[in-house]
Amino acid sequence: MFDQQSPPTNTTGEPHRALYLRWRPKRFGDVVGQEHVTRTLRNAVKLGRPSHAYLFTGPRGTGKTSVARILYRAVNCQNAQEGDPDNTCALCRAALEGRALDLIEIDAASTGGIADIRDLREKVAYRPNEGRYRVYIVDEAHEMSNAAWDALLKTLEEPPPHALFVLATTEAHKVPPTIVSRCQRFDFRRIPFAETREQLARVAESEGMQIEPAVFERLALVARGGLRDALSLLDQLSAFAVGSIDMAVARAALSLPSIEAVRGAIDGMTRRDPSTVMAVISDAAEGGADLRLFAEELVVHLRALLLLRTGADARLSDELPVAEVAWLRERAPAWSVRALIQLVQTLWRVRATHSSSRCRLR
Ligand SMILES: [Zn+2]
Known part of the structure; x- marks a missing residue:
């Protein structure tokens, strides 16, 4: 699986970007530890039959938002390959550079979502600007207020054919059953220990970091299935130490x-x-x-x-x-x-x- 992992973009001379951002998966096949999700999604895209609403649940840092963004590119890509985005067409590039016109990301934690959902209700009927689908990603969906859920429910009851919703949450039990029943649900797992360890080793090698193998095991244990946390620990290590990093250095740094x-x-x-x-x-x-x-x-x-x-x-x-x-x-x-x-x-x-x-x- 790791053979398919995209190499990080070359950042020579650019300001430091967090490892977890640079190593964000770009295709379904790059996503670590969630094959049960990505295989189904890729097939749905390949068959041209994505659902109108998805509920992504699971622990933090396991890839929910990343997969939602891949889904946006996959359903809109001008040259999709077996359900995966090509990441090179104009539409994919715009999305990868944060300029996607039809990707709306709502952070429910900041506002309770009501203003965003009202705005969504007003605009959802309009055709997408550039692709086939307009994709709405609602992050921390469990933080939505009751008023926001009610407004969203009305849209989910009669979604326009070009709208696709992804509700991402760490707390699925807080999502109203009326919403859940209108979504296809995917449960993201904690990423298995060995896969986290191997991904850390792979990233470190590719970044030219010299790290004792036992350290990867230690970091994977601390991250407990959250790859984003694991990569953040690796970032902290690289900021702390120059040269080779053994267990004593890692323990002191973290x-x-x-x-x-x-x-x-x-x-x-x-x-x-x-x-x-x-x-x-x-x-x-x-x-x-x-x-x-x-x-x-x-x-x-x-x-x-x-x-x-x-x-x-x-x-x-x-x-x-x-x-x-x-x-x-x-x-x-x-x-x-x-x-x-x-x-x-x-x-x-x-x-x-x-x-x-x-x-x-x-
Ligand atoms: Zn594309």
């Missing part, structure tokens, strides 16, 4: 707790040994680790123990390195399900209240 410290805390908990746990955590804090990140990683490990303990671990290797799963599997029998649930809940509350100034990932 305030990452070491995996040994996380394991040490888990071991202490497994042995019901609070003084060890406290010692490990205070050592980590003194070493510069971000305690909120530490708490998040403990939650990830404890949740994994819970899945192992209950036999629901079939897809655990999508989230954690194989060695980490094996290490946890040895410790799972010492735990009760009840104790794990209580600990996860407690730590989640700690994480929510412990704000961090150093690493605002999520």
